[in-house]
Amino acid sequence: MDKHINAPISEEDVLSLNAGDYVYISGTVYTARDAAHKRMYEALAENKELPFDVKGNVIYYMGPSPAREGRPIGSAGPTTASRMDKYTPDLLDLGLRGMIGKGKRSKEVTEAIIRNKAVYFAAVGGAGAILAGAIKESKVIAYDDLGTEAIRELKVENLPVVVVIDSKGNNLYETAIKEYAR
Amino acid sequence: MKTIDVKDIINGVEKMCYDACHVLADDMKNALDKAVNDEESPVGKQILGQLQENLVIAREKQIPICQDTGMAVFFVKLGQDVHIEGGLLEDAINEGVRRGYTNGYLRKSVVNCPIERINTKDNTPAVIHYQIVPGDKLTITIAPKGFGSENMSRVFMLKPADGVEGIKNAVVTAVKDAGPNACPPMVVGVGIGGTFEKCALMAKEALTRPVDKHSDIPYIKDLEEEILKEINNSGIGPGGLGGRVTAFAVNINTYPTHIAGLPVAVNICCHVNRHATIEL
Numbered sequence: 001m002d003k004h005i006n007a008p009i010s011e012e013d014v015l016s017l018n019a020g021d022y023v024y025i026s027g028t029v030y031t032a033r034d035a036a037h038k039r040m041y042e043a044l045a046e047n048k049e050l051p052f053d054v055k056g057n058v059i060y061y062m063g064p065s066p067a068r069e070g071r072p073i074g075s076a077g078p079t080t081a082s083r084m085d086k087y088t089p090d091l092l093d094l095g096l097r098g099m100i101g102k103g104k105r106s107k108e109v110t111e112a113i114i115r116n117k118a119v120y121f122a123a124v125g126g127a128g129a130i131l132a133g134a135i136k137e138s139k140v141i142a143y144d145d146l147g148t149e150a151i152r153e154l155k156v157e158n159l160p161v162v163v164v165i166d167s168k169g170n171n172l173y174e175t176a177i178k179e180y181a182r
Numbered sequence: 183m184k185t186i187d188v189k190d191i192i193n194g195v196e197k198m199c200y201d202a203c204h205v206l207a208d209d210m211k212n213a214l215d216k217a218v219n220d221e222e223s224p225v226g227k228q229i230l231g232q233l234q235e236n237l238v239i240a241r242e243k244q245i246p247i248c249q250d251t252g253m254a255v256f257f258v259k260l261g262q263d264v265h266i267e268g269g270l271l272e273d274a275i276n277e278g279v280r281r282g283y284t285n286g287y288l289r290k291s292v293v294n295c296p297i298e299r300i301n302t303k304d305n306t307p308a309v310i311h312y313q314i315v316p317g318d319k320l321t322i323t324i325a326p327k328g329f330g331s332e333n334m335s336r337v338f339m340l341k342p343a344d345g346v347e348g349i350k351n352a353v354v355t356a357v358k359d360a361g362p363n364a365c366p367p368m369v370v371g372v373g374i375g376g377t378f379e380k381c382a383l384m385a386k387e388a389l390t391r392p393v394d395k396h397s398d399i400p401y402i403k404d405l406e407e408e409i410l411k412e413i414n415n416s417g418i419g420p421g422g423l424g425g426r427v428t429a430f431a432v433n434i435n436t437y438p439t440h441i442a443g444l445p446v447a448v449n450i451c452c453h454v455n456r457h458a459t460i461e462l
Contacts, residue, residue: 065251074287077250102330102365104362124233125421126233128245129240130232130239178424179417180418
């Protein structure tokens with residue numbers, strides 16, 4: 001089923017999403033991947049503020065290629081989400097509502113998704129040239145020294161994703177693969 | 183004796199970095215076109231269609247096919263009658279990478295040290311494998327390698343008693359564990375034999391063989407086909423969202439090994455299996 005939602009995502013919207021839904025996200029999302037997660041995790045351990053309030057927000061696990069002149073961003077597809085699993089439950093407990101990436105998540109992340117009524121989306125891995133078209137603005141808001149791994153605030157229009165783990169804990173990877181296994 | 187100036191190497195490498203990250207070789211494009219017809223899952227078909235469209239946008243708008251433009255891996259075949267002039271071969275390749283990734287708007291994904299992890303900001307150093315060969319030609323192949331799939335690669339030190347069944351199990355296990363993480367449809371490079379490091383290197387080099395070309399050894403060709411069939415029965419499918427096309431090809435390279443061993447390496451590449459070659 002095709003759905004259109006806005007980010008930050010409301011609790012009502014997140015509860016309406018089911019594993020397997022095609023979703024077009026518009027609004028504001030934040031990029032963060034390995035090194036930015038490590039820094040945020042360290043900031044929390046030292047009781048410091050995060051570079052953005054995660055409450056209700058969506059993190060896109062993505063490190064873009066550089067933008068050419070006159071364009072907001074370069075190639076911009078998802079990276080493997082499981083590398084962020086160590087840091088994710090804490091962010092979900094702080095109110096993070098959605099994540100966009102690709103690939104499997106840990107049991108701990110799934111439990112934290114259910115506990116906090118959140119959602120994990122996948123974007124098509126390796127389709128960075130198409131996905132760039134949905135990103136209208138991009139601004140580095142923290143950790144500039146990390147280069148591609150800096151935290152960016154993105155304005156997106158109809159970013160195409162699919163719900164992999166919904167707020168009830170249903171997992172599309174598990175059900176879809178069983179359907180075609182011989 | 184033939185003399186090659188490092189300037190030609192630098193210029194050649196710079197162009198290869200750019201080309202490999204923007205345009206896939208014909209073998210990969212053809213495999214994708216064929217997969218769209220073969221795929222039974224509607225979702226799988228849709229994803230494959232997006233990947234086709236992605237290739238068109240990448241080429242026309244000069245946006246890298248994938249944002250992970252990889253660590254630059256090179257296979258260099260240096261004819262022993264070649265003399266390199268004007269500098270060191272290794273420096274020339276790294277300078278080509280520096281220029282290619284900087285001038286070509288490619289992502290800089292390399293950190294200086296696995297512990298300190300400070301981005302080198304120009305994607306150097308490259309990983310370079312040299313081979314001395316007969317003749318007076320210098321052949322350089324680049325295979326920029328993304329780490330979504332690299333991280334899912336494995337080495338299995340099997341026993342001779344594990345035999346062909348053991349090899350099949352090892353490869354299929356690696357692919358199933360990789361699942362959606364490795365951006366399927368994948369290309370599966372396999373190295374069998376040699377030693378611990380030799381099989382890994384063979385698996386990597388196997389990825390540079392076109393996906394429409396089988397091993398020249400008849401029983402290895404059969405094994406490639408059998409393993410591919412088993413992988414495509416896994417149900418993983420495009421994007422890991424279920425379907426028939428999980429891999430485009432299984433490319434196997436082999437080498438003599440020790441009486442006590444059966445090393446098997448599985449180097450997985452995503453559907454963006456980039457490779458380009460120049461000959462000087």
